[in-house]
Amino acid sequence: MAQHTINNMIREFSEPVIKYILHEIPPYVGLVVLQADQDAKIKNWYGPLDKYFDSLPVENNDIEEYAPFLVGMLPPLVNPMVISHIQVKANTYAEIHILADEYNQNWIFIIDQTRQVEIIHPIIQLFNEEKLGGITDKKQSSSQGTLSALYLLDYMSFEKMSDGYKLLGNTPTWFEEINGKLHFSAKNIDLTETFPFLEVFHYEAEEIWNAPHDGKFVSGLWEENKKNDEKIYLQALALRHIKRNYLLIKPLNDQSDINDGFIQKARDQKLTLDQLASTEKKLKQLLSFKDQFVSIISHDLRSPIGAVIGLANLLLSDTLLLSKMNITQLELLSDIKNEMLRLLDYNDKLFQWSNLELGNFRITRKSILPEHIASYVEKMQAAKLRDKNITFIKEIDPDFTLNADETLLGNALNNLVGNAVKFTPSGGTIALTFIKNRSGSYILVKDNGMGMDDETRNYLFSGFTRKTTVGTFGEKGTGLGLGIVKKIIDAHDFSIKVESETGQGSTFIIKIID
Amino acid sequence: MLKKKIAMLGAFAVGKTSLVQQYVNSIFSEKYQTTIGVKIDQKVVNLNETEITLMLWDLYGDDDFMKMKPAYLIGSSGYLLVADGTRAETIDVALTLHEMASEVTKNAPFIFLINKSDLKETWEIEPETINHLKSKGWHVMITSAKDNNLVEEAFTLLTQMILAKQ
Numbered sequence: 001m002a003q004h005t006i007n008n009m010i011r012e013f014s015e016p017v018i019k020y021i022l023h024e025i026p027p028y029v030g031l032v033v034l035q036a037d038q039d040a041k042i043k044n045w046y047g048p049l050d051k052y053f054d055s056l057p058v059e060n061n062d063i064e065e066y067a068p069f070l071v072g073m074l075p076p077l078v079n080p081m082v083i084s085h086i087q088v089k090a091n092t093y094a095e096i097h098i099l100a101d102e103y104n105q106n107w108i109f110i111i112d113q114t115r116q117v118e119i120i121h122p123i124i125q126l127f128n129e130e131k132l133g134g135i136t137d138k139k140q141s142s143s144q145g146t147l148s149a150l151y152l153l154d155y156m157s158f159e160k161m162s163d164g165y166k167l168l169g170n171t172p173t174w175f176e177e178i179n180g181k182l183h184f185s186a187k188n189i190d191l192t193e194t195f196p197f198l199e200v201f202h203y204e205a206e207e208i209w210n211a212p213h214d215g216k217f218v219s220g221l222w223e224e225n226k227k228n229d230e231k232i233y234l235q236a237l238a239l240r241h242i243k244r245n246y247l248l249i250k251p252l253n254d255q256s257d258i259n260d261g262f263i264q265k266a267r268d269q270k271l272t273l274d275q276l277a278s279t280e281k282k283l284k285q286l287l288s289f290k291d292q293f294v295s296i297i298s299h300d301l302r303s304p305i306g307a308v309i310g311l312a313n314l315l316l317s318d319t320l321l322l323s324k325m326n327i328t329q330l331e332l333l334s335d336i337k338n339e340m341l342r343l344l345d346y347n348d349k350l351f352q353w354s355n356l357e358l359g360n361f362r363i364t365r366k367s368i369l370p371e372h373i374a375s376y377v378e379k380m381q382a383a384k385l386r387d388k389n390i391t392f393i394k395e396i397d398p399d400f401t402l403n404a405d406e407t408l409l410g411n412a413l414n415n416l417v418g419n420a421v422k423f424t425p426s427g428g429t430i431a432l433t434f435i436k437n438r439s440g441s442y443i444l445v446k447d448n449g450m451g452m453d454d455e456t457r458n459y460l461f462s463g464f465t466r467k468t469t470v471g472t473f474g475e476k477g478t479g480l481g482l483g484i485v486k487k488i489i490d491a492h493d494f495s496i497k498v499e500s501e502t503g504q505g506s507t508f509i510i511k512i513i514d
Numbered sequence: 515m516l517k518k519k520i521a522m523l524g525a526f527a528v529g530k531t532s533l534v535q536q537y538v539n540s541i542f543s544e545k546y547q548t549t550i551g552v553k554i555d556q557k558v559v560n561l562n563e564t565e566i567t568l569m570l571w572d573l574y575g576d577d578d579f580m581k582m583k584p585a586y587l588i589g590s591s592g593y594l595l596v597a598d599g600t601r602a603e604t605i606d607v608a609l610t611l612h613e614m615a616s617e618v619t620k621n622a623p624f625i626f627l628i629n630k631s632d633l634k635e636t637w638e639i640e641p642e643t644i645n646h647l648k649s650k651g652w653h654v655m656i657t658s659a660k661d662n663n664l665v666e667e668a669f670t671l672l673t674q675m676i677l678a679k680q
Contacts, residue, residue, distance in 0.1 A: 022578055196554045196569055199519075200585050220583065221551030233551060263580065264548045267526050270577075271546070274601060278638065 014101050020080065024097065025109055032111075036063040038104035040074045052088045052110055063108070070108065075100050085117050093117040115250060119155060119237070150248065160209060160245035164188035174251050177226040195249070197222040198236060205238030209245040216240070221252065291357040298351035305344045312337035349484060352411075356487040363491050368402045368409070370434040377413045377432060384421045388428075392417075395433040400441060402434070403514060404492055412488040415481040416445040416508050423506070424449035441512040448505040457498060461486035515558075516566045518676055519589050520669070523582070523615055524596035525607035526575025529629040532659035533596065534572045537669050542660050549574045552586060561673055568673065576607055587618040592676045594668065599628045599656065602638040605647075623675035624652075625668055631658040 013021070025031060032047035034057070042057045049056060057066045064071045069086050073096075080099040088094045088110070097109040150157045154172045158165040167189060179194060192199045201219045208217045219236040226232055232251055239246040315321060315333055322330065374394045378385075385392050402409075413432065420430045424447045433444040452460075460482050489496045493513055500506035522530040531549050535541050538555045553572040558565060571590070576582045587593070593615050597604040608626065615624065626647055628639060647654045653671065657664045 196519075197552055200588050203588050204585055220586075223549070223551055223553040263550065267548050267575075267577070268546070271527055278600075278636065 013107075014103065014105075017099060017101055017107055020097075020099050020107075021109070024080070024082075026111060030112055031109060034063060034067070034108040034110070036074060036106045036108065038075070038106075040064060040106070042066060043105070047110075051112060052092060052094060054089075063106075067108070069096070070098075073098055074106050075104075076106070085113055115252075119150065119248065119250070154251055156249040158189070158191065158247045158249075160247055161188070165191050165247060168246075172251075174226075174232060177228070177230075178224050178232065180227065191247070195222075195224075195234070195236075197234075198247075201236050201238070205236075205247070208238045208240050211240055214241050288358065291354040294350060295354035295358060298347050298354065301347050302344070302351070305340055305347060309337060309340045309344065312340060349481065353484055353487075356484060356491075363405045363408065365403050365405060365492075368404055368406050370396045370400050370402055373402070373406065373410050373413060374432050374434070376410050377417050380414050381417050381421055384418070385430075388421060388424070388426050390421060390424055390426070391429045393429060393431040395431060395435070397434055397436045400434040400436045401514075402441075402512065404494075404512075405488075408488045409492070412485045412510075413443065413445065415485045419481055420445055420447035420449065420506070420508075423447065423451075441514075443510040443512065444507055446505065446507040451500045451502045451504045451506050452498075453502050457500060460498060461496070516564060517569060518566055518591040518673070519569045519571060520672060520676075521571045521587055521590045521593040521615065522573055522596060523587075523593055523608065523611040524575060525598070525601070525604040526577050526580075528575065528596045528598040528601075528604050528608075529659045530575065530594075530596050531572050533594070533627070533629065533657065533665055533668075534570050536659045536662055536665045538570065540662070542662075544660075557669075559670070559673060561670070561677065564677070566673060566677075568669070576611055582611060582614065584614055584618045587615050590615070590619045590622055591679075592623045592672045593619065594625055594627055594672060596627045596629055597639070599630045599639050600633050600636045602643075605639060605643060623672060623679055625672050625675075626652050626654045627657045627668055628654065629657050629659060631656045631663055632660045 021031075030048045030051060032049055032052060033045065034042065035044035037043050040063050041060045042063050043059065045057050053066065057063075063074065067088075069088050073081065073083075076098040080097055082095065082097050084095045085093050086096050091114065093113045093116070095111040095113045097107075097111070099107045099109070101107065150169065154174060156172055156175055157168040159168055165188075192202075197219075204219070205217050208215045217238045219238075221233045221235055224232050224234060234249055234251055237248040237250065239248060312333065316337065325333070371394075374396065378392055378394065381392070384390075417430060417432060424430055428448050431444070431446045433442075433446065435442050435444065486496060489510060495511045495513070496508060497511075498506060498508050522534060524530050526548060527546055531547070531553070532542055534553075534555055535543070538557045549572060551574055555570045555572065557568045557570065559568060560566075571586065573582065573586055574580050595608040595612050595615075597608045605628075612624065612626075615622070628644065644654055644656075653675075655664050655668050655671075657668055659665060
C-alpha cells in the first residue's frame with residue numbers, strides 16, 4: 001500500500017537512507033521521494049509530485065514508465081548516484097539522487113533545480129561566448145550585460161569592486177518589497193547595510209574571490225521581512241569568473257517548501273516524541289513511588305496483623321475463657337482470626353507484588369527437580385484440597401529438566417494451583433503436569449472447574465483489578481495472585497497463556513525456555 | 515552609531531526566535547515555527563547615555579538536521595546561549611555551542627538563558643544543574659519569552675557586559 005505522508009514514509013527508511021537524507025539532501029527544497037523495488041516497480045512516494053509529473057504514480061507500475069528520465073538508471077551504477085540539471089518536464093529541472101539500500105530498494109530523491117539552471121544557463125552562455133571570442137573589452141561588457149539581465153529572473157547582481165559593490169542591471173521586485181525603492185549609487189555600495197547577513201558571507205566568499213581560478217560559493221539561507229510582513233528567504237552566490245568577482249542574491253521562491261518542509265515536520269515529530277518520553281519517565285517515577293509506598297506500608301502492617309492473629313490464637317486456646325463463651329461469641333472470635341489470616345495473606349501478596357514491580361528481586365537459577373516443586377505445591381495446598389475433596393494429580397515427564405529460581409517458581413505454581421482450587425468444585429480434579437515434547441518443555445496447571453469468559457481472560461494477568469471472582473466455596477481473592485505469577489514468569493523469560501471456556505475448566509500453560 | 519552583533523544560540527525549539535520577538539516587537543506566538551537559516555533583527559537601545567544598535571542574529575537551532583556554522587558567529591560581540599527548561603538535553607547542546615562560540619568570538623561575553631519558566635510543571639532542569647553553571651562564574655537567567663519574564667533584563671545585561679569589555 002503506497003503511503004503519501006512523510007511520517008509513514010519515514011518508517012520505511014532504513015538507517016543509511018535517513019543518514020543520506022540528513023547529510024546529502026538540502027533541507028529547504030520541496031523534496032520528492034520515490035521508492036522502487038529491485039525490479040524498478042513503484043512502491044511508495046512522498047512530496048509535491050505535481051512539480052515534476054502530470055499524474056500520481058500507480059503502485060507496482062514501472063518507475064521508468066512514470067519517470068522517463070530514470071530509464072536505465074536503476075539500479076544505480078554507482079551508489080549513490082547523483083545527476084544534476086535533469087530536465088524532468090518543460091521548464092523544470094531537477095537534481096536526481098538514486099540510492100540503493102541493503103534491502104535492494106531504490107530510493108529516488110528529486111530536488112528542484114529550475115532556479116539554478118536559470119542562473120547557470122546565461123553563465124554557460126557567457127562562458128561559451130568568451131571561449132569563442134576570447135577575452136575582449138567587448139566581451140567583458142557582454143558578460144556584465146548577461147548578469148545585468150538576471151533581475152528579470154529575480155536575481156540581484158553585483159560586481160564586487162575593491163571599495164564596495166556595483167549594481168548590475170535593476171533591482172528585482174522582491175528587493176523593493178523588503179527595502180522600498182532604494183536608489184543605489186552606481187558603485188561603492190555597502191551591501192551589509194542592507195543585508196547584514198552578508199557580513200559573515202564575505203568571510204567565506206573571500207576565498208573564492210581571491211582564488212586564482214574561477215569558482216562559486218553558495219551561502220546558507222537568511223530570512224527577511226517584506227513590508228507587508230511576509231517572510232522571504234534569500235541566498236547569496238559568490239562567483240569568480242575571469243578574474244572578476246560577482247555577488248548574486250536570489251530569493252527562494254517556494255516558501256511552502258520551507259515552512260512545511262522536511263525539517264519542520266521532523267522537528268515537530270521529535271518534540272512530540274520528547275514530550276512522550278518525558279511523560280513516560282514521570283509516570284514510571286510515579287509508579288515507582290506508589291510501589292515503594294505500598295511496599296513499606298504492607299511490610300509495616302505485617303507485625304500488627306500478626307499480633308492480632310496471635311492474640312486471637314491465645315484466646316482460642318484459653319479453655320477457661322472458651323467455656324464462658326456462647327456459640328455466637330465463639331464464631332465471632334473464630335471469624336476475627338480467619339479474617340485476619342486472609343488480611344495477612346492479602347498483605348503478603350501486596351508486599352510481594354510491590355517488590356516485584358520495583359524489581360527488588362533477583363532470579364537465582366539452578367537445576368530443580370520437578371518432583372520437589374510439585375510436592376511443595378501439593379503440601380502448600382493440602383488443607384484446601386482436603387477441605388474441597390479435590391483430587392490432585394502430579395504428572396512428570398522423566399526427561400523434563402528445569403533451570404529456574406526454585407522459590408519464585410514454586411510461588412508462581414502455588415498461586416496457580418491455589419487459583420485452580422478456588423475455582424474447582426468439590427470432588428473435582430487438578431493436574432500439575434511437567435511435559436517435554438518436540439516443541440519444547442511446558443508446565444500445565446489444569447482443572448475441571450468453572451472456567452472463565454473472554455473478558456476475564458483479558459484482564460487476568462494485569463495485576464491490580466477490582467474485578468475478582470468468588471470461588472466455588474465463596475472464597476475471596478486478592479486479585480493479585482495471577483499478576484504475581486506473570487511477573488515471575490516474565491522474569492524467567494518464560495511465557496504463560498491460558499486456555500479456558502466458561503464451565504469447561506482452565507489450563508494454564510507455562511512455556512519453559514532454556 | 516555604535517553597532518553590536520549578538521548571536522542567539524541553542525538547540526531547536528528552545529525559544530530563541532520567541533525571545534528576540536518578545537524583546538524587539540513585544541510579541542509572542544504559541545506556534546512553533548522552526549527557523550531556517552538566519553533572521554536578523556535590530557533594536558536601538560540607550561545605555562548609559564550611549565545609543566547602540568543591537569544586531570540580533572537569530573540563528574537556526576542546532577540538531578542533526580542543521581549544524582551551526584562557526585562563520586555565523588564571526589563579528590559577534592556577545593551571545594545568548596538558550597536552553598529549554600523543559601528539555602534537559604538542550605543544556606548539553608548549549609554547552610557544545612558555547613565551546614564553538616567562545617573560540618570564534620575569542621571569549622565574548624554571554625549569558626546562559628534557561629527559557630520557558632512559564633512551564634514549570636514540566637520543568638526538567640534540576641537546581642543542581644543551574645548551580646553547576648553558575649559555579650563556572652557564568653550569568654544564568656531563568657526566562658520566559660511567553661510571560662516576558664527577564665527577557666529585556668537579559669539583553670540589557672549582555673549589552674552592559676559587551677560595553678564593559680570594550
